[in-house]
Amino acid sequence: MGLDVLSFSILNSVLYGMLLFLLASGLTLIFSMMGVLNFAHASFFMVGAYLGYELSKDIGFFPALVLAPLIVGVLGALVERYGLRRVHRFGHLGELLFTFGLAFVIEEAVQMIWGRSSQNFGVPAALDFTAFELFGTGYPAFRVFMLVVAVAVFAGLWLLLTKTRVGLIVKASLTHPEMVSMLGHNVPMVFMAVFGVGSALAGIAGVIAGPVLVTQPSMAASLGPILFVIVVVGGLGSLSGAFIASLIIGFIQTFAVAIDLSVRDVFGWLGVSEAPTFLGPVFTDAWGVSVAQLGPVIPYLLLVVMLIFRPAGLVGKRG
Amino acid sequence: MTMNAIETARSRPGQTLLPATLPWAAVIAVLFILPLAFPGTAMVSTLNYLGTMAIFALSYNVLLGQTGLLSLGHATFFGLGGFIATHALLGMAEAGWAFPLPLLPLIGGLGAFVLGIFGGWLASGKGGMPFAMITLGLSELVYAAAAIFPSIYGSEEGVSMDRMELGSSFGMDYGSATDIYVIVAVWFVICAAGLKYFTTTPLGLLANAVRDNAERVEFLGFSARRVRMWTYAIAAGVAGIAGSLAAINFEIITVIELGAATSTLVLLMTYIGGTRVFFGPVLGAVVIGLMKVWLSDLTPAWMLYFGLLFIFVVMVAPGGLAGILVGAGAMIRAGRLGPQLPLLAAIGGLGLLSLAGVIMLIELGYRAGLDAALGSQIRILGLPMDAHGLNSWGLAALLALGGALSIRPLLSRLETLQHRLGLKGGDPA
Secondary structure (H helix, E strand, O other): OOHHHHHHHHHHHHHHHHHHHHHHHHHHHHHHHHOOOOOOHHHHHHHHHHHHHHHHHHHOHHHHHHHHHHHHHHHHHHHHHHHHHHHHHHHHHHHHHHHHHHHHHHHHHHHHHHOOOOEOOOOOHHHOOEEEEEOOEEEEHHHHHHHHHHHHHHHHHHHHHHHOHHHHHHHHHHHOHHHHHHOOOOHHHHHHHHHHHHHHHHHHHHHHHOOOOOEOOOHHHHHHHHHHHHHHHHOOOOHHHHHHHHHHHHHHHHHHHHOOOEHHHHHHHOOOOOOOHHHOHHHHHHHOOEHHHHOOOHHHHHHHHHHHHOOOOOOOOOO | OHHHHHHHHHOOOOOOOOOOHHHHHHHHHHHHHHHHHOOOHHHHHHHHHHHHHHHHHHHHHHHHHHOOOOOOOOHHHHHHHHHHHHHHHHHHHHHOOOOOHHHHHHHHHHHHHHHHHHHHHHHOOOOHHHHHHHHHHHHHHHHHHHHHOHHHHOOOOOEEOOHHHHOOEOOEOOOOHHHHHHHHHHHHHHHHHHHHHHHHOHHHHHHHHHHHHHHHHHHOOOOHHHHHHHHHHHHHHHHHHHHHHHHHHHOEEOHHHHOHHHHHHHHHHHHHHOOOOOOHHHHHHHHHHHHHHHHHHHOOOHHHHHHHHHHHHHHHOOOHHHHHHHHHHHHHHOOOHHHHHHHHHHHHHHHHHHHHHHHHHHHHHHHHOOOHHHOOEEEEOOEEEEOOOHHHHHHHHHHHHHHHHHHHHHHHHHHHHHHHOOOOOOOOO
């Protein structure tokens, strides 16, 4: 791997990791609140991408970047108020299954409105240029913009949670809802707001990721499990854990594509050039396995290994 | 202690009212009548599919209903069972062995059971969320591995087989769908009876205890982990049998059978049917299976209906369809249904109106969006409508919203009435 590929891969890894964190942070906040993972979180991401596409056709990309997440946030708040709060009395399984069903319905509804094929959600013209050159290869400005947005949102969220009174009440409501309620704050309202903001974060991620990843109905189903890997590996309920895990997954998935190495090559260095045929066709398959093929598998392997050996995750609070 | 638990389980209401053998006689009678009532290859094929899914859903309920474990990867064992059975058939046909086809699910089931012990050992450390996540991870692993091992999973078109290759046995050559129906029906009775018996075994009762309070089970000296592991393996084994039957029925097995979509399907079937009544999952498998077979011909929106039905059940009737039936049955026996009947009928009528409105909205939505190429004119529930017409949308919205809003005061009146009758409101199961 040359220095150019390495540096671009690092850039892309950080970018992808930050994008994942934009989603994982909302999911983590919602988990701290409900005690269950929200299966529909990636669906809000997808709705954000589609709304971003639809709105940017009429009002331009930058207004859409503001408006689409707002709509997704309101949608999320409504889902909390009229859906989740009702199934709460049936326990965690009820809430979990509700979000599961919601993800299913949102995927179908998106197909109903926009069809099954992918949408032509392109990079806006204002950002369609090369930001800088490295080793003779250009890096697109839109990607830099994505990184800036992700970091800005992250910084804003961090400031809101740690430096303001609102953040204080939210954090207290997550851990001691009864006490906060007794102090005169409207805890159900706080929960609705947290769910709305978490969904809006997913919406922002959707709008900025839409032009780079493909805007298509399967984008929620393919990203959802990865998000679960992140919040579980990072430690359920931990924002810093989710941050670390997002970057790890970002690096794994980016570098797996960049590394061109297969089992055959490894044995080639050892002087074995042909698959031993007496072991049967399964080993011939295994012989050709490359790192790029293993890329999608590694996150799940990480998830299973982590849950077996360290169920609390990297930065887990719930031991 | 264990004896005590068994006594309690046997004295549950509803079980003492009928002799234990009567439902089984009914099941067998229905299985005999079905192919006579619905002749023809297509119908019998559908029955075979429903039977397979019913076994699959029953196996899933061992986890969800009996042990309280939410598995997000149960299709892994359904698919792997199918692949094991298919490869066993291909291998034996090549070697020229005479192996009776009806016993093939035994091989798939045993294979899935052994894999289930391993999977259960990995996944069973904790229940709840960690369990769900490990099963999700394992199933994604197995699914992703399919791309790496084409010699096992076949390439994208899967592995196909010819079920007649093993030759005739038991006087059948397995060419017709009716022969396969016999196999599926017999395996259904075996699996259902076996799983029903399992609910009365010490392990089966411990599974209930783990569901209700794992910590106390641990205090009593049992290993909750081991209980989870063995119930997981048993569920996996029965799912393997179902997968083998599916492979025999369709003569092909593809990677989709062990993917997330199939895992979702069995979860929805089981939950919609009802997890707290033994035959609930069968009801769910039949209803959802029929929706899948028939509704998919009628409307492009069938998946959406299916998801909305699931959300409806989760929000309104967590006991599932079987829970509703059992609750209604209990009310009739107690003579408490009569006074509620007018209100229930009114709610049901308004509910139907609202449902009609929702159906119109969805069908109009599909015609305006995904299927716009088919033109805007469409007949919905017998009414000619126009996906670009304001009247059509207005009528649909009026029915949907009006029905839903007018139900609300009736619901609170029903609750008051139920309180007066001394019935608890809400969940019947």
